[in-house]
Structure formats: structure tokens, C-alpha cells
Amino acid sequence: xxxxxxxxxxxxxxxxxxxxxxxxxxxxxxxxxxxxxxxxxxxxxxxxxxxxxxxxxxxxxxxxxxxxxxxxxxxxxxxxxxxxxxxxxxxxxxxxxxxxxxxxxxxxxxxxxxxxxxxxxxxxxxxxxxxxxxxxxxxxxxxxxxxxxxxxxxxxxxxxxxxxxxxxxxxxxxxxxxxxxxxxxxxxxxxxxxxxxxxxxxxxxxxxxxxxxxxxxxxxxxxxxxxxxxxxxxxxxxxxxxxxxxxxxxxxxxxxxxxxxxxxxxxxxxxxxxxxxxxxxxxxxxxxxxxxxxxxxxxxxxxxxx
Amino acid sequence: xxxxxxxxxxxxxxxxxxxxxxxxxxxxxxxxxxxxxxxxxxxxxxxxxxxxxxxxxxxxxxxxxxxxxxxxxxxxxxxxxxxxxxxxxxxxxxxxxxxxxxxxxxxxxxxxxxxxxxxxxxxxxxxxxxxxxxxxxxxxxxxxxxxxxxxxxxxxxxxxxxxxxxxxxxxxxxxxxxxxxxxxxxxxxxxxxxxxxxxxxxxxxxxxxxxxxxxxxxxxxxxxxxxxxxxxxxxxxxxxxxxxxxxxxxxxxxxxxxxxxxxxxxxxxxxxxxxxxxxxxxxxxxxxxxxxxxxxxxxxxxxxxxx
Numbered sequence: 001x002x003x004x005x006x007x008x009x010x011x012x013x014x015x016x017x018x019x020x021x022x023x024x025x026x027x028x029x030x031x032x033x034x035x036x037x038x039x040x041x042x043x044x045x046x047x048x049x050x051x052x053x054x055x056x057x058x059x060x061x062x063x064x065x066x067x068x069x070x071x072x073x074x075x076x077x078x079x080x081x082x083x084x085x086x087x088x089x090x091x092x093x094x095x096x097x098x099x100x101x102x103x104x105x106x107x108x109x110x111x112x113x114x115x116x117x118x119x120x121x122x123x124x125x126x127x128x129x130x131x132x133x134x135x136x137x138x139x140x141x142x143x144x145x146x147x148x149x150x151x152x153x154x155x156x157x158x159x160x161x162x163x164x165x166x167x168x169x170x171x172x173x174x175x176x177x178x179x180x181x182x183x184x185x186x187x188x189x190x191x192x193x194x195x196x197x198x199x200x201x202x203x204x205x206x207x208x209x210x211x212x213x214x215x216x217x218x219x220x221x222x223x224x225x226x227x228x229x230x231x232x233x234x235x236x237x238x239x240x241x242x243x244x245x246x247x248x249x250x251x252x253x254x255x256x257x258x259x260x261x262x263x264x265x266x267x268x269x270x271x272x273x274x275x276x277x278x279x280x281x282x283x284x285x286x287x288x289x290x291x292x293x294x295x296x297x298x299x300x301x302x303x304x305x306x
Numbered sequence: 307x308x309x310x311x312x313x314x315x316x317x318x319x320x321x322x323x324x325x326x327x328x329x330x331x332x333x334x335x336x337x338x339x340x341x342x343x344x345x346x347x348x349x350x351x352x353x354x355x356x357x358x359x360x361x362x363x364x365x366x367x368x369x370x371x372x373x374x375x376x377x378x379x380x381x382x383x384x385x386x387x388x389x390x391x392x393x394x395x396x397x398x399x400x401x402x403x404x405x406x407x408x409x410x411x412x413x414x415x416x417x418x419x420x421x422x423x424x425x426x427x428x429x430x431x432x433x434x435x436x437x438x439x440x441x442x443x444x445x446x447x448x449x450x451x452x453x454x455x456x457x458x459x460x461x462x463x464x465x466x467x468x469x470x471x472x473x474x475x476x477x478x479x480x481x482x483x484x485x486x487x488x489x490x491x492x493x494x495x496x497x498x499x500x501x502x503x504x505x506x507x508x509x510x511x512x513x514x515x516x517x518x519x520x521x522x523x524x525x526x527x528x529x530x531x532x533x534x535x536x537x538x539x540x541x542x543x544x545x546x547x548x549x550x551x552x553x554x555x556x557x558x559x560x561x562x563x564x565x566x567x568x569x570x571x572x573x574x575x576x577x578x579x580x581x582x583x584x585x586x587x588x589x590x591x592x593x594x595x596x597x598x599x600x601x602x603x604x605x606x607x608x609x610x611x612x613x
Contacts, residue, residue, distance in 0.1 A: 011452070018453035026465050124333065136601075140594035142545050144552055145586030148572055152579050243458025247549055261461075262553055265468040277457075277465045285456055 004296050012289045019281045023274050024067050028060065037080065076275035081264070086271040090257060090279055096166055097256035098283075100179065101245045103172055105234075107180025108187050116191025117223060123196065131192075135185035143244055147178045147251035164253035175252045182244045183237070190233055194226030201225070228299050235291025239284040338605055345602020348595040355592055359411035366405040368392075370562045374400035379578045395580045398570065403580065406562040407588050413563040414592065417478055417547045418540040424482025426536050429489025430528075434520050436490065437497025448494070451487040459484050459546060464555070472555045481543050488535060493528055500524050530607035538600035541593040548589050564589050 034050045051057050055066065070076070076086040119128040154174060155163035165171050198204065199222050207217050246258035253259065257276050264272040358365055378400040381388045388395060394403040436447040454462070462484045470476040500506060501524070509523050550556035551565025552572075559566050564585040571582030 014449055015453050015456055018449065019456065022453065022457075023465070026469055136597065137594060140541065140590055140597050142548060142586060142589045142593070144549055145568060145582075145589060148568070148575060148582050148586065152575050152582070156576055156579070239456055239458045243460040246458065246460050246464075250553060261464060262555075265464060265555065268468070270468065273465060273468050277461060280461060281457055284458070288456070 005293065008289060008292050012285060015285050016282065019278060020068050020071060023278045024064050027270055027274060028063060071278065077271040079269050079272050081267045081269040086275040089272055090260065090275045093255060093257045093260045096254055097245055097249065097258065100175055100248065100254060100256060101241055103176035104179030104183060104241060104245060107176050108183035111180060111184040112188035112191055116188040117195055117218065120192045120195035121218065131188065135188055138181060138185040143178060143182045143247045144251050146181065147248060150174045150178060166255050175248050175254055179244050179248045183241055186237065187230065187234065190230050191226060194229050195222050198222040198225040228295060232291065232295050235288055238287045242280060242284060341605050342602050344598050348598035351591065351595040352599060355411055356415060358408050359415055362408045362412065366408055368402035368405035370401060370406040370409040371560055372401060376400065382580050394584050397581050398574055403584055406567060407585055410562040410564045410567060410585060411588065413557050414544045414547060417481065418544045420478045421481035421485065421543045422536050422539050424478065425485030425539065426489050426532055429486035430493055430532060432486065433490040433493025434497055434525065437494040438501060438520055438524065447490060451490050454484065454487045460549065463546060463550060467550065467555050472558060474557060477547060477550060477556050481546060485539055485543065489532065492531055492535060496528050496531060497524055500527060534600060534604045534608055537596060537603055541596035545589065545593055
């Protein structure tokens with residue numbers, strides 16, 4: 001177990017360093033921050049003065065070291081637009097994003113668990129075929145279009161739900177459903193194949209032979225074993241889930257990190273963009289680490305293997 | 307992650323599969339055929355979309371950029387106030403919606419294909435290198451894969467667009483560079499499996515160079531996997547391109563693209579639902595068709611491929 005934990009932690013550290021390099025590189029290697037800051041008709045000496053001012057005349061590794069050592073302390077510089085620390089701006093917007101992501105996860109599970117188990121038990125029945133068809137269609141559905149269609153139907157036509165905003169339970173319904181619907185197809189297929197696989201194992205036969213009621217066979221024996229791959233993949237999909245939350249936020253004007261990021265890109269407010277990208281990536285990597293460790297605890301085969 | 311399912315399960319399924327649970331050979335064959343048939347239908351739809359994008363100027367009498375403010379926000383032909391002249395209605399400045407949709411397909415298809423070509427070239431090269439040479443190169447490339455996979459595709463694209471600025475070429479570069487890890491991972495795993503097979507060893511004994519072994523001996527065996535992944539990725543890229551354009555960070559109006567039409571339509575959804583609805587439907591149909599094609603291709607070329 002200890003070796004497994006050490007390996008996971010090492011990987012975590014390497015990936016975090018990689019993320020910081022990437023976030024740094026996107027601004028400093030791909031582009032020139034001064035080019036974004038100064039008006040287009042600025043003179044050459046103006047450029048050089050700003051380069052000196054921002055420390056951009058120093059070698060890249062010195063600049064990176066400065067960036068990284070400040071970032072570790074939560075200092076990503078001041079927003080060029082709002083004159084507040086970028087870190088605080090992003091942190092303030094973090095809770096709505098996390099709530100939305102969790103709500104989407106719950107919706108996805110509520111949809112996909114029963115349907116996945118049902119279609120695994122009634123394989124090749126019309127229910128199974130129907131669920132598969134819906135899943136295939138769902139995977140092709142552009143999330144932002146689904147969101148707009150929901151708004152047109154439920155807000156504009158039926159006037160049942162608010163089209164955008166944040167705060168009450170009603171505000172949660174459409175965004176959470178939208179995000180959940182995007183994640184549900186892949187979760188359902190995973191649950192389905194996991195249960196099918198588990199139902200064919202020897203211990204199911206044993207349980208049946210012992211006279212365990214069929215309901216308990218499915219729920220206690222098959223489903224629990226199907227959970228491990230589902231949890232692992234859900235953990236790995238967390239980044240995609242958060243990506244979906246980014247899309248959902250922009251459609252419903254949800255006051256989360258993603259809306260802030262898009263606003264900041266429009267304002268060319270780079271410290272905020274950089275900070276948001278690093279923090280979101282950090283959340284994802286941390287969740288992945290926790291999932292990996294949790295799965296290692298649950299399933300001894302995983303920490304021994306690979 | 308794709309290594310978790312133990313191979314023993316397959317054997318168990320094959321042996322323990324009693325009559326109630328496991329499908330018979332005929333059922334399996336039937337399902338496969340059904341899926342291929344869906345794939346063919348999807349390919350036909352896709353052919354239609356591609357053909358109409360190429361033949362756009364001959365298909366519609368309207369210029370997608372032609373503004374006619376007197377006919378603005380006209381509803382589709384079947385609704386009250388609609389006219390056959392504009393089958394799907396017009397947008398906020400009176401441009402024909404159908405014409406813009408047909409032309410908009412060009413952007414999506416070009417970006418989709420170009421970005422996937424870029425992503426697959428990078429990913430295949432790195433995957434082959436990592437799998438064949440192993441060692442430190444393998445470790446470096448796979449760490450890079452892990453880092454890029456950590457970022458949601460969307461987030462990476464947003465960050466890069468923020469610096470480079472929105473344009474068609476930048477979008478292709480962003481989507482291409484963000485999309486390579488999946489190829490690298492699959493190709494590396496397959497290369498590892500092939501590296502010590504007899505025909506490769508024989509090639510080496512005959513004195514072939516590394517380059518020749520990699521590209522002449524190993525790569526041809528991986529082509530079907532690449533084709534399948536690439537097909538499925540085109541759909542992903544089209545959705546992402548539309549999203550970026552939808553946000554105003556991709557293709558700029560007035561150039562028609564499904565994404566920016568959807569973004570503009572969103573402002574008018576209170577009274578004119580059709581402007582946002584139809585371009586979105588186009589994205590949905592194209593994506594669905596490509597996914598079905600990809601699934602059928604996988605069943606046909608490489609049924610064991612795990613993605």
C-alpha cells in the first residue's frame with residue numbers, strides 16, 4: 001500500500017508542476033503579455049520599458065521561478081481589469097462551480113444507475129435497446145444547444161423556470177439537468193457493462209446457490225462489484241465533468257469560475273485567466289488523486305498491479 | 307485506466323455464459339450487421355452534409371451574407387408569416403437561415419478534419435516513439451499525456467485562444483494540439499504489444515533501421531485504430547469548435563458557422579426560436595452521424611479496440 005501511495009503522490013507532484021509550466025508557457029512562450037497590455041501603436045522603447053518593468057527581459061527560467069514561487073503562496077498577480085488580486089476573484093467564484101458540478105453528478109447518477117442496472121439485467125430487451133439509443137443520441141448532443149432549447153421551452157414558452165441566475169433551487173434545475181444529461185450516457189454504459197460482467201462471476205452463482213433472493217444478488221453482490229470501475233472512470237471523467245460545467249455556466253450565466261474566465265478572456269485580463277486555469281486544473285488533479293487512493297483502498301488488486 | 311479490466315473476465319463470460327444471459331452467435335452477428343447498417347445510413351447522411359457544404363453556391367439561391375433588413379426575423383415557411391422563399395426563416399438582419407446553415411457546415415468540416423489530422427499526426431508519432439523506444443522517452447511522453455489529459459479540452463482551448471486571439475487557423479492549432487494524447491496512449495499500448503512480435507524481431511535481424519521497422523512493420527498494424535479514433539474525434543472537435551464560436555472566441559460573424567449562428571440566435575430566442583434551434587440541430591445531426599460511423603468502423607475494423 002505504501003508503495004502505491006508514494007507512486008500516486010509522485011505522479012501528482014509531477015502533473016502539478018507540468019500544469020504550472022503549461023499555464024506559464026501559454027502566456028510567456030506563445031504570446032507576449034506586453035503585446036496584450038499596450039495599445040497597438042505603442043513605440044518600441046515603450047515596449048522595452050514595460051518588458052523591464054514586468055521582468056520580462058530576464059531569462060525564462062528565472063521568470064518561471066518567480067511565477068511558481070508566488071503562485072504557491074496564492075499570488076497570481078493583480079487583475080489588470082479590476083485591480084483586485086486574481087486569486088481572490090477566482091476563489092470567490094469557485095463555490096457556484098463546485099455546486100453545479102456536484103448537482104450535475106447527482107443528476108447523472110440518478111438517471112444512469114437505475115437505467116444501467118435495468119438494461120444489464122434485461123439485456124437485448126426493448127428497454128436495453130431504447131436506453132442504448134438514447135445514450136448514443138445523448139453523446140452527440142451539444143451541451144450548449146440543449147441548454148438553449150431548455151431555456152426556450154421552460155423559460156420562454158412555459159415560463160416555469162428562470163432562464164439564468166443563481167441562488168434558489170429553481171435556478172439549479174435546468175443547469176444541473178443539462179450537465180447531468182451530458183454525463184449520464186457514458187455512466188450508464190459503464191454501469192451496464194459492469195453489472196453484466198459481475199453477474200457472470202462465480203460468486204453470483206454461489207450466492208444464488210445459497211438461496212439469496214435475486215434482489216439481494218443484484219444489489220449487494222453484482223452492483224457493489226460493478227461500482228469500482230464506475231467510480232474510477234467517474235473520477236477520471238471529473239475533468240470532463242468540470243469542462244461540461246464550464247459550458248453549462250456560460251449558457252445559463254451561472255456566476256462561477258467559467259463565466260469569470262470567459263469574461264476575463266474578453267477583457268484580456270490575463271492574470272485572472274491564468275489563475276483560473278491553474279486552480280481548476282488543481283481541483284481536477286486532486287480529485288483524481290483522491291479517487292485513485294480510494295480505489296486502491298477498496299480493491300487490493302489495483303494497488304498491486306501495473 | 308484502460309488496463310484495469312482483468313483479461314480473465316472475458317474467459318469467465320465465455321465459459322459461464324448460460325443460455326439466458328449470453329447472446330447466441332446468431333444474435334451477435336445480427337447485432338453487428340444492424341450496427342453496420344446504422345453506420346452506412348450515418349455515412350449517407352454525412353455524405354449529404356459534405357456534398358451540400360461543397361456545393362453550397364449551387365444549392366441555395368441566397369447569399370449567406372446578404373442582409374435584407376425588411377425581411378428580418380421571418381419565421382420558417384410552415385409557420386404563419388413564413389414564406390417559401392426562406393424555408394427556415396431569416397435571422398436578425400434578414401439573412402436566409404438555410405443558406406447560412408449550408409455554408410456554416412464548411413467551417414465545421416474544415417476545422418474538424420484539419421484539427422484531427424494535426425492531432426493524429428502528433429499523437430501517432432509520439433505514441434510510436436514512446437512504445438518503441440521505451441525508457442526515458444516513454445516516461446516523458448506519458449507524463450505529458452497525463453498533464454494534457456488533466457485539463458478539460460475546453461479549458462485548454464480557452465486559455466490558448468485567450469493569448470493567440472480567435473481565428474480559423476488558431477482554432478485548428480488549438481484543437482489539434484489539445485487532441486493528441488488519446489492517440490499517443492492507444493498507439494503506445496499497441497506498439498508495446500507489437501514490439502517483440504516475431505515479424506518485428508525478424509525485421510531487426512534482417513538489419514532494418516528503426517525508422518523502417520516503425521513505419522513499415524508496426525504502423526500498418528495500427529492504422530485501423532487510428533482511423534476509428536480519428537473519426538470519433540471529428541465529432542468532438544466539431545462540438546468544441548461550435549462552442550468556441552458560440553462564445554465569440556472562434557469564427558467571428560458575419561462568416562457563417564453553426565456555433566456563432568447559435569450564439570447570435572441566443573439573443574433572439576425570446577421571440578425567434580428558429581435562429582438558435584436549426585444551427586444546433588445541424589451540429590447534433592452531424593455529430594450523431596459521425597459517432598455512428600465511428601462505432602460501425604470500430605466494429606468492422608477493430609472490435610477489440612478500447613477507448
